[in-house]
Amino acid sequence: MSIILYGVPLSPYVRKVRVCLAHKQLDYKLEIVSPFNQPDWFLELNPLGRIPALKDDELSLADSSVICQYLDEKYPNSASLLGDTIEQRAAVRWLEKYADYELAPFATFTVFQQRIIAPTMQKPTDEALVQSALNEKLPPLFDYLEDYLGDNEFFVGESLTLADIAVSCQLMNMEHGGEQLDESRWPNLAALHSRVKQGTAMHTMLEGEQKILASLK
Template identity: 50%
Template sequence: MALTLYGAILSPFVRKVRILLAEHQIPYEHTFIPPRGQPDWYYDISPLGRIPAMVDGDVKLADSAVIAQYLQDSRGGPSLYGTTPEDAARVRWIEKYADYELAPHCTFAVFFTRIVACSVGEQADESRAQTALIKHLPPLFDYLEGELGDRKYFLGEQFSIADIAVVCQLINMAHGGELIDEQRWPGLSSLLSRVTARESVSALLPAEHQLVARLSGRI
């Protein structure tokens, strides 16, 4: 039975897993599940109803970080968690930072407010996006810029889940019309360009851009 990934393509957490699958050249089937209003059967796979979730034979998993670690451990291939326990701890910390600190602002405040809210019948509150951009995100970006320094990736020359997790949030912010300031955060800006140029990422973006245009009424 083929591995099946459930979720919506504009979710940064679904995107994170899709990038890992592409990096490791793991074949899979993708089944659309919306972030809200999931069918009842989906809760057997994802007890909290969140996306993404995954079925691999008899294995059912939810949460992007759990799925990513499982795929790395079960499929092998080049490590996206570094080569030492210290590397792995650093990767997991930055992944968690992206998922729990960046996501509320990049994805839920900026992207959701500007792209998704109106399409699901909610009032778009631009003040929420502005508060995220002006107040909440700058110190978070300052921290990540310091952690990245002049390195190519968060682990130096080695690409990892840390880079994927951070860039997935920056992609959603860009979908919401905001690019990271390359003058203030040159390292993060370069990281975004470098990661989105990888085939595992660039192959996903045309369909995302088309969907964003449709949701925002541009097509």
């Protein structure tokens, strides 16, 4: 078995795959490919030019959801991250999509992008855009997740799934952008994020991410 993951650690989608790989205790090599101006060879792995992509021996895959589902099914050596029943698996897919396509535009592609990435490209931070994401766009999305979660330990079932990981990965980028989830307003969601962050799979890689973040600043 030889797994290569292509991308950068600060991408929430790359982080999702890394947490999944760590959960499955799979060895892999992280080959750094930036989301900007990828080399031509990378477009053969993902013609859309987005990270992450993954190679497992002869197989190459793109898209974090596709990759995580593949890893879960190919290596059933630990508890499934996809849910146990058909109903649970549907709920996990919904919440993962919600995180990847609804939270991401604001948590990652606005707060993180504007505060951390834009300055590295000599572009000014559009703080009005950040404030609109924080005050108008994200709160209703967090309200929905807070209600969905209730006082359960995990979004779906009794153990960690890709739903928890995907949501937490987006919150992590918001945090990297200097914004914590308000725990007085969304206490269950904040507690879930904190649990996922402290889990060994995520915890071990956050130290490395903090170093990269410090170097960018």
